[in-house]
Amino acid sequence: MTPRSEEVLENIRERLRMENEPRERIDPRARKVWTISGAMGAAVVMAIALAYWFAIPALDAPAWTGWLALALALGYAVWGIYMAPLLRTRFWRYEVREKEMEIQHGILVIKRHLIPMVRVQFVDTEYGPLMRYFGLTTLYVSTAATRFAIPALPKERAEALRGEIATLARVSEEDV
Amino acid sequence: MSEYRRQHPLLVLLDTGRGLISNIGVALVIAVSLPSSTFGGFVGAFIVALLALFALSIVYNGLRWRFFFYRYEEGMVHIRQGILFKRERTIRRERVQSINVYANVVQQALGLRTLQIKTAGVGVDAEVNLRAVSKEEAERIRQHLNKEGEAREGGLEEVAKALRALQGRDLWLAGLTSGRFMALFSVAAVALSQVIDYIPQTLIDQALARITGVPLLLGLGIVLALFFATWALSTVVFALQFANFTVRRFEDRLELDWGVIKRSHVTVRLHRLQAVVVQQGLLRQPLGLCTLLVEVAGGGAKEHEKVSVLYPMLRMREVEGFLRDLLPEYRLPSGATRAPERARRRYLFRSTVPMALLVAVLLVASYHWNVPYGGAALLLLVPAPLLGRSRHSNAKFSIDGDQLTIGFRSLGLYQVLIGREHVQSLSLLANPFQRLGRLRTLSISLLSSPAGKAYALKDLDASDAWAVREWYSMG
Structure with missing residues (x-):
């Protein structure tokens, strides 16, 4: 690869990242969890596609639709088992500061949310x-209008964070 | 005032009357299911069943009335209710978010009011719902719970700091430009087209025979007549609904009154107010007119409990003065940061491509079923890019101290004025294409009735969007 094209690639990579990403990553085991649940979803889709493929003579449908269904199911499997978990773990970040917390997540559309501690109404884990099985917990943070999640934190970390956020989220009287 | 009292006894009749319609249905079911010989056939059975249900509901509503008590004293309202299961509830003045007083036609004729007291809870129904109290009693309770009640105990009467009323020509202008006739017109047009199906073909043929040569003109005439009729009707309805609209500003709250046939009175505590929205509908924008709407936290989910209109119609140049007098907490922004030039094609894409797909489907469908003038669907392609262009040039935001203002067009033109303390959370979003183009979507969540609400501004420059985030961030 020429230095020039490498430069272009690096520029594209830089653009695809969000600026000033939050500092902390979620647990790498999350990817395993998503891969497994993705595989389960893909298995169901594949089963349906196969069932259709076998049913084609009975349904009197054109043969190419069967191949199309299989191809779509295969594409979904690659996406659900490999791509989506990879991108999800790649982009999921969070940061808890004294006065606010920030969560970034997404697969294609990256979303990053800024939540001031004074707006936090509940914190729960689930x-x-x-x-x-992997010892992970999802932490939910709710404001009066919205709810955000940090998935796949180690159990102890999630519980510590829950306490931390609850303490930082002082309920202010004048607000609704 | 310290003794428990009941609501007005007429409540029994009001509630029974309200249940009458559903009772008719139940009576029909009973009448159908009874053996045909009882009570002399179907009609007899129906009347007997209806009378029995009527008596039952009078007894039930009577008992409910008999065992519902309320009491107010020292800044508190107590409710005690329940025939078998007793329930008591106390609401303190400080917790009250809003007090609404309503009267429908029947209540007005009887001099009664419905009084609702709401607290900040997320429940749909009002915490206290007195459905039959005299006009004077409603006013006494309201004043008791308002801050003004505290002052009155000391012998002082509170005066509004500012007042504004919509009257005369402006009310009619507001009705004419409300744009409500569009919905009414389409409903009427659909209804009419259904009716035409039921007219026997021979009649239509006869009618057409008499007016040969001008059927197209006639059709156009009918549509035009329908258009103006619905417009006039919606104007009158609007005028009746919003007649005598007044908004008064007190130290800690706004009080709104409106309506002729149905009088409404709504109190909005200022800390419930989450945002002010300046809305310029399609008909109002060319005339330099707008509507002021508000986002209010708490309150019920039912339509009539929602406060959304702060002022039905205002001239754009009056908005600044209106806010200065009634809501100095908010102001119109002076400048604005717009979505960058390079975002335009994304706006055009979003407005045009779905429309193009729709037109393609329409064209194929009309060709397939041989619909005449199917090609007219192509006309839909004209406004789509214009809308996209306009949406792009109207996407903007501005930061003035603690206030964020975002401007956008959906169909009408909107400006949303939000204080920083009312933004529940702020999000920046970007899909891969936006990231490659260094663009961000900004989304602001706020509390609104009945649930949360988000306002989004698409395709801002990444650094501009980041500036809003910095403004919101507390470090």
């Missing part, structure tokens, strides 16, 4: 069976 985990499903898969998350629990």
Whole structure:
């Protein structure tokens, strides 16, 4: 690769990142969780596509639709098992400061939310069976109008954060 | 005032009357299900069932009235209710978010009012709902709970700091430009087209035979007549709804009154006010007119409990003075930062491509089913890019001290004035194309009735969007 094209690539990479990303990453085990749940979703989609493929003679549909269904299911599998978990773990960041917290997430559309501590109304933690197997917990932060999540934190970290945020989120009287 | 009292006994009749319609339905079901010989056939059974239901509901509503008490003293309202399961509730003056007084036609004729007291809870229904109190009693309770009640106990009467009323020609102008006839017109047009289907074909043929040569003109005439009729009707409805609209500013709250047939009175505590919206509808913008709307936290989810109109119609040049007098907490921005030039094609894409797809579908469909004038769908392609262009040039924001103002066009033109302390959270969003073009979507969440609400501004320059984030950030 020529230095010039490398420069162009680097420029594109830089643009695709958000500026001043929040400091902390989520637990790398999150990717395993998403890969597994993605694989389960992909298996269901693949099963449906296969069922359609086998049913084509009975349905009297053109053969290419069967191949199309299989191709779509395969594409979905690649996306759900590899791409989406990769991008998700790549972009998911958070940072808790004294007066505010920041969460960034997304797969294609990257969203970053700034939540002042005084606006936080509740903090709760939640985990499903898969998350629990890996010792991970999702932390939810709710304001009066919105709810945000930091997924896949180690259990102890999530509980510590929950306490920390709850203490920092002083309820101010004059606000609704 | 310290003894418990009941609401007006007429409540029993009001509630029974309200339940009448649903009772008719139930009575029909009962009448149908009874053996046909009882009570002399269907009609007899229906009347007997209706009377029985009526008696039952009088007894039930009577008991409800008999066991519903309220009391107010020293800045508190107590409610005690329940026939079997007793429930008591106390609301303190400081917790009251809004007090609404309503009267429908029947209540007005009887001199009664509905009084609702709401606190900041997220529940849909009012915390206290007195549905039949005399006009004077409603006023007494309201004053008791207002700060003004505290002053009155000391013998002082509070005067509004500023007042504004919509009257005379302005009211009619507001009605004419409300744009409500568009919805009414389309409903009427659809209804009419349904009616035409039911007219026997022979009749239509006869009618057409008499007026041969001008069917197109006739059709156009009908549409035009319908257009003006719905416009006039919606204007009158608007004028009746918003007649005598007054807004008064007190130290800690706004009080709004409006309506002739249905009088409404709404109190909005200032700390409930989350944002002011200057809305210029399509009909109002060319005339330099606008509507002032407000986003209010708390309050109910039902339409009539929502406060959204701060002032039904105002000239754009009067907005500044209006805010200075009634809401000095908000002001119109002086300058603005706009979406950059390079964002224009994204705006054009968003407004044109979905429309082009729709037109393509319409064209294919009309060709397939042989609809005449199907090509007219192409006309839809003209306004789409114009809208996109206008949306791009009207996407802007401005920061003045603690106030953020965002301007955008959906169909009408909007300016949303938000104080920093009312922004619940701020988000920056970017899809891969936006990231490559260094563009960001800015989204502001605020509290609104009944749930949260977000205002978004698409495709701002990344550094401009970052500046808004910095403004909101507390470090």
